[in-house]
Amino acid sequence: MAAITETDRPGAIRVRIALIGCNHVTAPVELRERIAFTPEQALAAADELRRQGILEEAVVLSTCNRSELYGVPGEASMAAPEAMQDFFLSFHGLSSRELDGRFYRWMGTDAVRHLFRVSAGLDSMLLGEAEILGQLKTTYNQALDHGATGPILNRMFQGALEVGKRVRAETEVGARPMSVALAGVKLAERVFGSLKGRSALCLGAGAVSDQVVEHLRSRGIGNLKIVNRTFDRAAELAGRAGGEVAPWEALESVLTAPDILVASVSAREPVLTRAMLERVLEARNGKPVFVVDLGVPRNVAPDAAGLYNLYLYNIDDLGEIVEQNKKAREAEIPRAESLIEEHVARFETWRMALEASSIVDDLRERFHSQREALLEEKLKDMPEVSPDERKRIAHITEELIERVLEQPGARSRQGGVMRGRLGALEALRHLFGLDEGKH
Amino acid sequence: MMLFLYVAAVGLYALSFLCYARILYAPQVALGRLASVLLCLGIIVQYLELLARAKAANSIPYDDLYGSMSLFAWLLGVTYLGLELFHRERSVGAFVTLGLVVWMVVLRFFATPALPNPELPRGSLFAFHVTLNTWSYAAFALSFILSVIYLIQDRMLRSRRMATPSWRFPALDVLDRMARSSVYIGLIALALGVAMGLDYAWHETGARVLYDPKVVVTAFILVAYVVYLRVSRISSWRGPRAALLCAFNFALVLFSYTFVNLYLTKFHHFY
Numbered sequence: 057m058a059a060i061t062e063t064d065r066p067g068a069i070r071v072r073i074a075l076i077g078c079n080h081v082t083a084p085v086e087l088r089e090r091i092a093f094t095p096e097q098a099l100a101a102a103d104e105l106r107r108q109g110i111l112e113e114a115v116v117l118s119t120c121n122r123s124e125l126y127g128v129p130g131e132a133s134m135a136a137p138e139a140m141q142d143f144f145l146s147f148h149g150l151s152s153r154e155l156d157g158r159f160y161r162w163m164g165t166d167a168v169r170h171l172f173r174v175s176a177g178l179d180s181m182l183l184g185e186a187e188i189l190g191q192l193k194t195t196y197n198q199a200l201d202h203g204a205t206g207p208i209l210n211r212m213f214q215g216a217l218e219v220g221k222r223v224r225a226e227t228e229v230g231a232r233p234m235s236v237a238l239a240g241v242k243l244a245e246r247v248f249g250s251l252k253g254r255s256a257l258c259l260g261a262g263a264v265s266d267q268v269v270e271h272l273r274s275r276g277i278g279n280l281k282i283v284n285r286t287f288d289r290a291a292e293l294a295g296r297a298g299g300e301v302a303p304w305e306a307l308e309s310v311l312t313a314p315d316i317l318v319a320s321v322s323a324r325e326p327v328l329t330r331a332m333l334e335r336v337l338e339a340r341n342g343k344p345v346f347v348v349d350l351g352v353p354r355n356v357a358p359d360a361a362g363l364y365n366l367y368l369y370n371i372d373d374l375g376e377i378v379e380q381n382k383k384a385r386e387a388e389i390p391r392a393e394s395l396i397e398e399h400v401a402r403f404e405t406w407r408m409a410l411e412a413s414s415i416v417d418d419l420r421e422r423f424h425s426q427r428e429a430l431l432e433e434k435l436k437d438m439p440e441v442s443p444d445e446r447k448r449i450a451h452i453t454e455e456l457i458e459r460v461l462e463q464p465g466a467r468s469r470q471g472g473v474m475r476g477r478l479g480a481l482e483a484l485r486h487l488f489g490l491d492e493g494k495h
Numbered sequence: 496m497m498l499f500l501y502v503a504a505v506g507l508y509a510l511s512f513l514c515y516a517r518i519l520y521a522p523q524v525a526l527g528r529l530a531s532v533l534l535c536l537g538i539i540v541q542y543l544e545l546l547a548r549a550k551a552a553n554s555i556p557y558d559d560l561y562g563s564m565s566l567f568a569w570l571l572g573v574t575y576l577g578l579e580l581f582h583r584e585r586s587v588g589a590f591v592t593l594g595l596v597v598w599m600v601v602l603r604f605f606a607t608p609a610l611p612n613p614e615l616p617r618g619s620l621f622a623f624h625v626t627l628n629t630w631s632y633a634a635f636a637l638s639f640i641l642s643v644i645y646l647i648q649d650r651m652l653r654s655r656r657m658a659t660p661s662w663r664f665p666a667l668d669v670l671d672r673m674a675r676s677s678v679y680i681g682l683i684a685l686a687l688g689v690a691m692g693l694d695y696a697w698h699e700t701g702a703r704v705l706y707d708p709k710v711v712v713t714a715f716i717l718v719a720y721v722v723y724l725r726v727s728r729i730s731s732w733r734g735p736r737a738a739l740l741c742a743f744n745f746a747l748v749l750f751s752y753t754f755v756n757l758y759l760t761k762f763h764h765f766y
Contacts, residue, residue, distance in 0.1 A: 231662065246664070342733040364731065380656070
């Protein structure tokens with residue numbers, strides 16, 4: 057049990073976990089980019105932390121919004137977080153003044169809770185975002201393969217991955233789209249179902265169009281055409297997204313029958329009139345057309361909204377939906393926190409069971425050494441006791457100790473019973489059942 | 496035994512509903528599968544109840560109101576499960592199973608579950624006639640549920656207010672396809688059922704039932720659903736208008752099942 061260290065309190069053995077880090081709340085992006093770890097650097101840092109004896113197990117989590125060191129300190133010293141911070145600074149060649157007040161430090165249960173909140177997306181800039189769970193999984197797997205983790209961090213990170221999945225599966229924290237581009241694509245899915253094999257026409261090749269196209273592509277859109285006033289930009293976007301490109305002059309001819317129309321061009325007047333969209337609907341034999349108007353001023357004539365089987369959303373509509381979704385996600389935070397607490401309690405239960413069983417092992421060892429010393433001392437003055445009888449006495453006293461320790465041994469394996477009782481005299485009384493049967 | 500099977504079937508439908516409702520809010524593949532399995536078990540248990548009832552009555556198990564309504568619920572479950580497997584879509588399950596539970600419970604309170612006492616044996620042609628017609632009504636009921644969900648979803652999309660379940664509802668396109676599949680099942684079952692009913696009436700009883708109000712209204716129902724299938728492909732009707740027509744058509748089915756049976760026909764009066 058390399059990860060377990062003894063504290064100064066006799067009999068009490070503690071599993072220690074430490075965390076230091078910076079995130080988007082404590083440090084601006086200029087600073088975060090200076091303290092980021094590449095995957096190779098993260099593994100090298102974990103190696104170095106273990107080599108220097110600062111940590112026995114180490115995982116370095118580094119994303120665009122956070123850089124964090126998780127570890128199991130190798131010594132009882134309370135200075136482990138300071139040593140971790142010093143290492144962090146020296147690794148990136150920074151002075152303590154540059155990161156003064158930027159670090160957060162958590163120990164024990166608080167560190168576990170922090171990791172679980174990170175995996176659940178509650179500590180993310182975009183509440184409930186899904187990417188962090190994938191990043192966490194990759195980071196952990198790399199550390200595991202590299203041999204940087206041990207029983208404590210393995211348990212902790214596996215718990216984090218589990219809680220991250222549960223929060224997303226059982227709450228609405230990550231369910232609803234939180235960006236205008238994604239909201240538009242998700243709404244299109246409410247009309248068409250799977251977008252595989254569907255066709256889309258994108259007017260404009262700006263940043264928002266880029267996002268929409270990316271979401272469409274990731275959903276397997278069948279046919280994607282991009283039309284832009286600047287042909288080269290359209291070609292560039294089409295090249296990245298695997299779509300086709302058409303010149304702006306050919307707009308009328310490519311407006312034949314797309315399922316999804318995304319308009320995001322800079323124009324004073326609407327580029328898609330009601331008459332044009334009527335023709336689209338006619339060409340589609342009345343099948344629904346989904347139109348996302350991301351332009352300001354609007355690219356689609358407002359009177360087109362009343363067309364039968366035309367689903368038109370402008371930037372304000374999508375913004376309002378995103379705002380509704382944000383509120384819905386925030387309303388789910390208590391449920392997510394409750395799941396996190398459930399998993400923190402599970403981890404604590406496991407940790408306590410580990411600690412309690414260590415105490416019982418120590419007690420057993422001490423009792424046996426005292427038993428042997430006592431037998432030697434007493435039997436020395438009893439020459440009339442035969443060797444067979446001495447063996448029997450030794451056997452009986454051994455059995456006596458095992459019987460005495462049977463109950464605490466069993467209880468120590470039930471971590472839930474032990475939770476919050478260790479570290480105090482009551483814990484030992486409970487372990488031995490000293491108060492039972494007295495009243 | 497029949498009571499036990501009834502309670503077990505309702506219990507399984509209720510458990511299935513809980514699972515379907517849960518995945519509507521928080522999708523989980525395993526829970527979705529469990530919901531389908533529970534529904535399937537409920538259907539099997541209810542079938543055993545119908546079988547036990549048939550054996551005890553020594554007749555078709557639905558020669559009375561309780562029996563035919565129970566068969567209706569069973570066929571609704573069977574049709575839905577078939578559509579769910581075919582379209583790979585579970586988000587309608589919560590509504591269907593809730594309907595099944597309510598239907599079964601209400602049925603127990605309002606229709607006597609005592610065994611029917613058939614006056615004369617009627618043969619397998621009659622049994623098929625009743626079964627197929629009931630199946631068509633169940634399929635039309637399902638198309639009604641799907642059309643109503645379509646209209647709600649469409650309204651939400653147009654109002655730009657998306658409540659939590661609406662992000663989990665099936666897409667409009669899927670609802671449309673499921674409703675049409677259901678109507679196809681209903682139409683085929685109804686056409687076959689009517690043909691068998693006419694044949695039975697002609698050969699077994701010698702009665703001329705072609706102008707019986709029940710037959711006339713059923714012909715209207717057939718035409719109404721054929722019109723629905725036709726207009727759901729026409730550009731000016733496709734979508735919400737077709738869904739509205741499908742929902743309205745079910746009013747004809749209800750009219751046939753209640754008012755016509757109660758007051759207008761001599762051949763389908765089993766209340």
